[in-house]
Amino acid sequence: MKLILLISQTNCIGQGIKAYIPQDFVLLESSADDKGIQLIKNIAAGIVLVDTSAVGALPWLEGAYPFRPDLTYVSIAENDKNGVSNNVSSLFYDTIAHPFSPTLVQNILNRSWERTIFLMQKQAGPSLHTKMKSPAQGTGSAYSHKEHTLSKFSRALGTDFNRRRLIDLFVSTVEELAPVSKISLLLPCGKEGVYRVAAQQGLNPELAAKLRFHTGSGLIARLSREGRILYADDHPASAELFMDESIQEMRMIHSLVSIPLMARGGLVGALNLGAKITGYPYGDDELEIFYILAGNVATALLDIELHHQLRYQKLYIENILLNMNSGVIAIDMDDRITAFNRQAAEILKMDAS
Numbered sequence: 001m002k003l004i005l006l007i008s009q010t011n012c013i014g015q016g017i018k019a020y021i022p023q024d025f026v027l028l029e030s031s032a033d034d035k036g037i038q039l040i041k042n043i044a045a046g047i048v049l050v051d052t053s054a055v056g057a058l059p060w061l062e063g064a065y066p067f068r069p070d071l072t073y074v075s076i077a078e079n080d081k082n083g084v085s086n087n088v089s090s091l092f093y094d095t096i097a098h099p100f101s102p103t104l105v106q107n108i109l110n111r112s113w114e115r116t117i118f119l120m121q122k123q124a125g126p127s128l129h130t131k132m133k134s135p136a137q138g139t140g141s142a143y144s145h146k147e148h149t150l151s152k153f154s155r156a157l158g159t160d161f162n163r164r165r166l167i168d169l170f171v172s173t174v175e176e177l178a179p180v181s182k183i184s185l186l187l188p189c190g191k192e193g194v195y196r197v198a199a200q201q202g203l204n205p206e207l208a209a210k211l212r213f214h215t216g217s218g219l220i221a222r223l224s225r226e227g228r229i230l231y232a233d234d235h236p237a238s239a240e241l242f243m244d245e246s247i248q249e250m251r252m253i254h255s256l257v258s259i260p261l262m263a264r265g266g267l268v269g270a271l272n273l274g275a276k277i278t279g280y281p282y283g284d285d286e287l288e289i290f291y292i293l294a295g296n297v298a299t300a301l302l303d304i305e306l307h308h309q310l311r312y313q314k315l316y317i318e319n320i321l322l323n324m325n326s327g328v329i330a331i332d333m334d335d336r337i338t339a340f341n342r343q344a345a346e347i348l349k350m351d352a353s
Contacts, residue, residue, distance in 0.1 A: 002026065003026050004021060004026065004028065004047045004048075004109070005028045005036070005043060005048045006018070006028070006030070007030055007031065007036055007049065007057055008031075008051035008054050008057075008076070009031055009032075009051070012051050012053045013051060013053045013098045014051025015051075020100050020102050020105040021105065026211060028043075028210055032054055032059075033056075033060070036064065037064055040071060042254075043207065045070070045248070045252065047072045047074060048071050049074050050092070052075050052077045058088050071119075072116045074092060074109075075094075076098065077097060077098065078097070079098070096108050149173060150173075157300055166297065167198055168199065170185065171201060174271065175201065177289065178276060178282070180275065181277055182203055182254045182255070182272075183199075183271075184203060184272045185198050185199040185200070185270070185271055186213055186219075186220070186270040187268070187301070193216065194212050194213070194214060195212070195269070196209075196212055202254070218249045219249040220270065222246040224266070229287055230257070232255055232258070253272050256275050256282075257272070258271070259273070259294050261297055261301070263298035263302055268301055269294075271290065321341040322341060322342060325343060327341065327345075327348070328340075328344055329344050
């Protein structure tokens, strides 16, 4: 996933560039204000397009740049002229001149993304899940607390067919087991071949709502193919790793660990965890628990979907029977009446209830 943040305003020249942005980029929009600052603080990596014709855009850039010098800033200007001081123009990696052309925009964005990958490599530190020794786990009150949390989750898992409540319970249980800085749960969004952030904690809500993950590539494709836990920071010095789209997408959602929700031979979703608030790495026992929990939730989600499908079919059939002009009586293998519509009751002069 390639991310672009467009800083512009209505009726400014930057608005016209949206029609030329390739489909493999995810576009976010904001104005040159505090909201834009908050967005760049939450973007793991990406390109920032700054519309120099927008009011306050250049002062905004001077204020925003110190927060995220690791992002790639590209100006949008009239006739290849920024009209800005050398101090500000030095912050831009490149310029997209108006009027726009598809080739020009695509070439500059591709070059800018290559630079973004390079900056990601440069900024990467040591692996979070190997750099520190985790404290002893599974003893004392902490172990009892985990047992209680898992027991409570297990009881709730089989008694509720509400999808939203299950998702919220899953996320809160994960956070209770291992307090983390950021959590996100990716699930299919109804549109075939696309997953979205169905629940999250710690991410920018606007950013999370915009993100889409395609089944044919990146994180979802890799989880589906490998069916194992993925780490975003394995061998961070490897240039090849940073070109991996699955790793790029994990960094977009500030995920250190991605755990597949597998059930009945397929991928149902993905649980993504940021770094622990303690700074300690995830232990093997913790990840095994999360993997098992994720599998149980995946099965429950499929069961809920099946439950609602059967319920819908039942209501659909009952509605047909209710509105038929003919009398219908259905009997099962044990000679028990399973359906008896109103018309049948009227014909037989019996109570349909």
